């Protein structure tokens with residue numbers, strides 16, 4: 308028997324979460340963001356659930372090829388654009404739209420001999436200071452692109468630094484609107500947080516670019532839980548109890564004896580550790596579901612195992628199901644965001660870090 312740990316991808320949840328994004332931005336088209344192997348879920352595994360998207364957005368040319376191999380003929384957008392001149396040939400061959408965020412990418416386009424016109428998203432750095440032309444240089448970049456015979460269509464985009472938090476999007480919105488006011492072309496501005504939190508049509512614009520919300524994690528946890536946004540988990544990580552220990556008061560659990568029992572108790576040892584992608588930094592008290600009942604982690608996470616408290620579930624024992632995040636067999640949900648918070652990080656990082664050695668199935 309294989310080691311009893313399994314990740315399950317839920318196509319119906321992906322479909323539901325996509326619909327939830329459409330509801331928030333009814334007039335916008337949706338780029339389903341599937342970078343980083345669909346946030347760790349696997350591009351091939353999420354494709355069915357997301358195929359009603361209007362396009363797929365990602366970074367990696369190899370991932371773009373995989374989406375084409377799945378039979379997708381619609382738009383694909385490279386969010387970081389091309390990295391070297393020969394990537395442009397692949398853009399033509401695979402019919403990829405690509406972001407242009409710097410002069411070097413315009414130089415590459417100007418130098419390329421292409422028969423099909425390129426469709427580009429010209430990126431403005433409206434305050435994130437990661438990719439894009441500054442507001443002062445944006446219009447001249449647009450004019451330069453517009454003069455190139457290699458370019459067919461120019462769309463306009465920017466990316467928010469604080470759509471999930473207190474600072475908000477007002478300053479970046481104003482900057483983008485001001486610089487682009489009379490430029491033609493479609494606009495794409497909003498990630499998950501912006502699409503869900505700011506539902507006016509100007510923010511939604513022509514294309515929204517949700518990623519994390521498609522996978523059922525809240526873009527602004529802990530202000531909102533995934534359930535508050537009506538999102539369902541697209542990934543469940545579950546494992547089984549492979550040993551049970553009854554311990555006396557004063558006994559400790561795991562490396563470093565971080566947890567000490569203050570009463571007689573029973574614990575389950577679960578076949579999941581940090582080598583599976585479960586964060587080692589999760590402390591005692593991190594929530595888990597044991598047979599769908601909320602319980603907690605005890606002591607340190609080891610490479611291959613973790614201990615959980617069986618006090619709330621006296622019926623649990625060898626072979627019982629433990630849900631590390633996602634949906635238990637009884638329908639109870641443990642949000643990946645809660646586990647991420649206990650680890651001092653975000654759901655994004657946990658789902659992307661699911662380890663290679665964990666078998667993955669596509670469920671319902």
Ligand SMILES: *Cc1c(COP(=O)(O)O)cnc(C)c1O
Pocket residue numbers: 340342386466497498499500516517518519520526
């Ligand atoms: C990753 C990414 C997104 C999606 O962001 P989420 O917060 O996951 O919704 C959107 N736009 C760009 C440019 C990105 O890099």
